[in-house]
Amino acid sequence: MIGMDILQPVVALAIWTMVMWAWMYATRIPAMSKARVGPDDAQKTGILDERLPASVQWKAHNYNHLHEAPTVFYAVAIVLAIIGQGDGMNALLAWIYVGLRVVHSLVQATANMVLVRFVLFFLSSLVLIALIFHASISVFDIHL
Numbered sequence: 001m002i003g004m005d006i007l008q009p010v011v012a013l014a015i016w017t018m019v020m021w022a023w024m025y026a027t028r029i030p031a032m033s034k035a036r037v038g039p040d041d042a043q044k045t046g047i048l049d050e051r052l053p054a055s056v057q058w059k060a061h062n063y064n065h066l067h068e069a070p071t072v073f074y075a076v077a078i079v080l081a082i083i084g085q086g087d088g089m090n091a092l093l094a095w096i097y098v099g100l101r102v103v104h105s106l107v108q109a110t111a112n113m114v115l116v117r118f119v120l121f122f123l124s125s126l127v128l129i130a131l132i133f134h135a136s137i138s139v140f141d142i143h144l
Helices: 005-035 049-053 054-065 068-083 090-108 114-139
Strands: none
Touching: 005 054, 005 068, 005 090, 049 054, 054 090, 068 090, 068 114, 090 114
8 A cells, every 4th residue: 555664663663662561571570579579569659760770670761761752653654654655755764763762772771871862862853853744744735
């Protein structure tokens, strides 16, 4: 179908989000057990950040981040697909966005180098802005 190529990176980012979900629980549950933090204890604000190793929490923080800016990506990508503009350059930009977010996740979940994360987040935001711009041109019928 014309304009639907962009749905591949949408699904890829959704898959990656679930990979981070699994990684988060694979590290967090054993860490909670080791730190003697029960499920009811976890409802207290900040207790997990206080009692679990930072490297365990990095995965959870990244999983949360994958539900922030990427939600705008999902919406814009689906709009581009619906209006038949989800192929070519827009599909390429979507794949670049997904690649940057995956690398961002890997950096945050492992070494958590904040400056590197910032650069990756900034670059992914520029790509997202380009996708929003392309969607705006079509949806608002702007002739440049």
